[in-house]
Amino acid sequence: FSYVIPSTNITFDDVEQFYIKTLVNKPKNKQMIETHFAKNITFENIPYVFKDGLWFPVGVTSAQRTAILVTLQGRYYNAKTFLLNIHTFLRRQQLTYTVIFIEQVAPVTPRFNKGRLYNTAINYLEKQSLNITCLILHDVDLIPEDDGNYYTCERNHPKHTTIRVRKLNDTRGYTRYYEFLVGGVLLLTFDMYKQFNGFSNLYWGWGGEDDDLALRFIEQKMCVVRPTYESAIYIALQHPTGKRNSARFGLLTWSTLRLYTDGYEQIESLTRIVHINQTSIVTHLQLDVDATR
Ligand code: BGN
Numbered sequence: 001f002s003y004v005i006p007s008t009n010i011t012f013d014d015v016e017q018f019y020i021k022t023l024v025n026k027p028k029n030k031q032m033i034e035t036h037f038a039k040n041i042t043f044e045n046i047p048y049v050f051k052d053g054l055w056f057p058v059g060v061t062s063a064q065r066t067a068i069l070v071t072l073q074g075r076y077y078n079a080k081t082f083l084l085n086i087h088t089f090l091r092r093q094q095l096t097y098t099v100i101f102i103e104q105v106a107p108v109t110p111r112f113n114k115g116r117l118y119n120t121a122i123n124y125l126e127k128q129s130l131n132i133t134c135l136i137l138h139d140v141d142l143i144p145e146d147d148g149n150y151y152t153c154e155r156n157h158p159k160h161t162t163i164r165v166r167k168l169n170d171t172r173g174y175t176r177y178y179e180f181l182v183g184g185v186l187l188l189t190f191d192m193y194k195q196f197n198g199f200s201n202l203y204w205g206w207g208g209e210d211d212d213l214a215l216r217f218i219e220q221k222m223c224v225v226r227p228t229y230e231s232a233i234y235i236a237l238q239h240p241t242g243k244r245n246s247a248r249f250g251l252l253t254w255s256t257l258r259l260y261t262d263g264y265e266q267i268e269s270l271t272r273i274v275h276i277n278q279t280s281i282v283t284h285l286q287l288d289v290d291a292t293r
């Protein structure tokens with residue numbers, strides 16, 4: 001898998017043009033691919049169409065309908081790099097999918113509330129008629145490197161795929177994270193998400209909200225599955241680090257006691273979608289996550 005790192009002055013329009021003009025609607029080879037996950041198929045072999053808010057492979061019925069949910073606060077350069085790489089990756093797997101950016105635009109603070117962003121976007125998606133069956137919570141700075149890392153949801157278990165990560169241009173190789181980690185990239189269904197009441201709404205700033213989720217899984221006796229060690233590899237793009245949340249240790253201590261009172265069920269009164277911009281490459285939601293509550 002060869003990844004693309006664009007020049008810094010590329011725009012979102014450039015990214016969209018790249019897909020529309022050079023790759024989409026211009027299938028070089030109309031032959032249909034029979035197997036669901038054919039190996040070594042090139043992107044050009046898979047014609048895709050954008051219809052009703054989703055990208056569909058032509059002549060193939062994907063087993064799932066996937067939404068890739070990516071939280072942001074600025075970091076547009078990472079976002080564009082992500083888009084340039086993720087579409088081709090998903091197409092090589094013949095998925096039916098949509099990409100959604102969830103950006104915190106208010107309050108303007110370095111403290112990012114990732115939990116509220118995910119809860120809000122998933123609540124929004126649930127009300128749309130896209131019939132999404134697989135949710136992928138994906139960090140914007142992670143690019144999957146192996147086509148064998150299938151972006152498909154398991155029937156009964158959340159799937160965590162960021163086992164090994166290497167920094168771009170770092171020759172030291174991969175870092176293997178701790179076993180408990182569920183942050184980075186996580187695949188699950190609406191039902192699973194509701195079972196553990198989504199993310200806590202209380203984590204402001206970097207760190208801990210994903211560990212809180214892992215505690216919710218344990219509380220609900222949900223078991224996390226992972227792909228093979230060989231395929232679960234990612235490149236981490238460079239970016240400034242976010243503001244650490246010093247309250248995270250305290251919040252984690254009582255995490256599971258708040259499971260039913262702090263999460264997805266409670267999100268509607270806490271946040272507001274202030275702007276929606278849909279293009280074929282991404283649906284960009286901008287949110288006010290209301291720090292005053
Ligand atoms: C951990 C963070 C996670 C983060 C991973 C990987 C905390 C809580 C400490 C008890 N957890 O240290 O949120 O995803 O690193 O970067 O900070």
